[in-house]
Amino acid sequence: xxxxxxxxxxxxxxxxxxxxxxxxxxxxxxxxxxxxxxxxxxxxxxxxxxxxxxxxxxxxxxxxxxxxxxxxxxxxxxxxxxxxxxxxxxxxxxxxxxxxxxxxxxxxxxxxxxxxxxxxxxxxxxxxxxxxxxxxxxxxxxxxxxxxxxxxxxxxxxxxxxxxxxxxxxxxxxxxxxxxxxxxxxxxxxxxxxxxxxxxxxxxxxxxxxxxxxxxxxxxxxxxxxxxxxxxxxxxxxxxxxxxxxxxxxxxxxxxxxxxxxxxxxxxxxxxxxxxxxxxxxxxxxxxxxxxxxxxxxxxxxxxxxxxxxxxxxxxxxxxxxxxxxxxxxxxxxxxxxxxxxxxxxxxxxxxxxxxxxxxxxxxxxxxxxxxxxxxxxxxxxxxxxxxxxxxxxx
Numbered sequence: 001x002x003x004x005x006x007x008x009x010x011x012x013x014x015x016x017x018x019x020x021x022x023x024x025x026x027x028x029x030x031x032x033x034x035x036x037x038x039x040x041x042x043x044x045x046x047x048x049x050x051x052x053x054x055x056x057x058x059x060x061x062x063x064x065x066x067x068x069x070x071x072x073x074x075x076x077x078x079x080x081x082x083x084x085x086x087x088x089x090x091x092x093x094x095x096x097x098x099x100x101x102x103x104x105x106x107x108x109x110x111x112x113x114x115x116x117x118x119x120x121x122x123x124x125x126x127x128x129x130x131x132x133x134x135x136x137x138x139x140x141x142x143x144x145x146x147x148x149x150x151x152x153x154x155x156x157x158x159x160x161x162x163x164x165x166x167x168x169x170x171x172x173x174x175x176x177x178x179x180x181x182x183x184x185x186x187x188x189x190x191x192x193x194x195x196x197x198x199x200x201x202x203x204x205x206x207x208x209x210x211x212x213x214x215x216x217x218x219x220x221x222x223x224x225x226x227x228x229x230x231x232x233x234x235x236x237x238x239x240x241x242x243x244x245x246x247x248x249x250x251x252x253x254x255x256x257x258x259x260x261x262x263x264x265x266x267x268x269x270x271x272x273x274x275x276x277x278x279x280x281x282x283x284x285x286x287x288x289x290x291x292x293x294x295x296x297x298x299x300x301x302x303x304x305x306x307x308x309x310x311x312x313x314x315x316x317x318x319x320x321x322x323x324x325x326x327x328x329x330x331x332x333x334x335x336x337x338x339x340x341x342x343x344x345x346x347x348x349x350x351x352x353x354x355x356x357x358x359x360x361x362x363x364x365x366x367x368x369x370x371x372x373x374x375x376x377x378x379x380x381x382x383x384x385x386x387x388x389x390x391x392x393x394x395x
Contacts, residue, residue: 012278018245018291020227025239028127028134028299029060029094036094037062038085038122038129043161046124052148055138059162060129061085061121064105065113067166074168075111076159077101077120078176078183081251081306082298084128087120088113096297103377110384116173119166123183124158125150125305133301134234143301145231150305152313156186163194170194173388174331177201177373178344179306182313185352188329189315197391198331198356199384202338202373204348205322205355206314211343214254215311218247222300231301244300245291252290257340257369326355332394333359334387336380338372360387 029038038060046057062085067074077087079100088099088106105111105118122130125147133147163171174195176184181203188195207215222228225243233239265283273279280288316322333356337349346363353361362383366372373380 009278015278016280016284016288017242018288018295020238020241024241024295025227025233025236026127026134026299026301027295027297028132028302029129029297030134031136034094035129036086036092037089038094039063040129041162041165043158043165046154046158046161048148048154049151050148054124054131054148057124057131057158059121059124059131059158060126061119061162062087063120063166064088064118065116067117067168071167071169072172073116074163074166074171075116075118075173075175076163076171076187077105077111077118078159078174078180078187079120079123080178080180081310082248082294082303083180084126084297085120085122086128087118100374104380104384110381110388111173111175119162119168121159121162123306124155125302125309127299127302128297130158132299133231133305134299142232142234144234147231147301147305150309152182152186152309152315153190155309156183156190159183159187160191160194170196173197173199173391175199175201175384176203178203178370179310182310182315185315185326185329188331188333188356189319189325192328192330195331197387198329198333199336199387200333200349200352201336201380202341202344202349202370203352204344205326205351206316207311208345208348212311214250214343215307218250218307219304221246221250222304225300228300231304233300240300241295244298244303245288245295247300247303248291248294248298249287252287254343255370257342257367259340260367260369263367322351323355326352327357329356329359332391334383335359335361336364336373336383337361338364338366338368338370338376340366340368340372341370343370 046054088102091098122128125132137143222243225240228240268282270280270285316325319325335353353359
């Protein structure tokens, strides 16, 4: 008579880790992959704040609508940490996910592509077509561990070259959310003559200690993965998938509010799993799902590079401090915060609105936390429509 299998023990906790096969060694877009709606612009050798020069740099971008003969209807949309240039449109070849702001950008929507020429680029250092760690360096090998650290100002410098290539001297509107808002405020301070209207969504003038702490934990999750190989994992069969998945799960926790997670999941078990013997709660399954979803389209080194740019972001550096920098903004400005956001808290919106001359502030009411700017499309639609209509009336 055979003996029963042993009861599950602590060793089974490892089963909760993301499957290493998923997305390995990287989910980056590579030349030869379907470009989808991407276009590419060569912006040459790019001097960086660090003193390094990034050679043969290019940006991937998408556009919607038509630029007027006067070139006065351009809108620049700047994505968050794990976003990309696919701001609006369906999922399909080259684009594994639908546009992240499709409800707000398109024909007849708040940012009306029948009226505006909308531009969105994959951030410098990104992994969806722009030059980043997974790109091929001049020596024919992936950049990997050799890719230089980047800052918000480096990303904006690259985006200004894209604007130049498109013949856009000034944007009618620059709008950025979360980390995209870092670039938006940098645009308005570095190039005030090129930004007529500015919308800053769930963002801040500098990174807080609390945000630095969360970023640090996400970095540690990636570099502690034994398959990170100091950033040179592209030639291996597997990459730091588990580390990247954990970083995403940590980040996603900050994107949602505690009240939403308690209301939505509570202490419910995942299906027939029993947490008492190593099974998962629904909230664990939810975080696992979002971790696995990111692996199919993202790169661990890019996560480190872009997170670093978030950590060092401070619009006041070298400008006499934040208040001095914000006082130079000439764009008509709208600051939007989410009342349940525990990542970018209302005090950061208050700092922006108080520091930018004539800035107006709106608050989105949501149970969903930071991601409210993506989820509360009705409120966001109304606020953006009103702001743009008032800018047209004043013009």
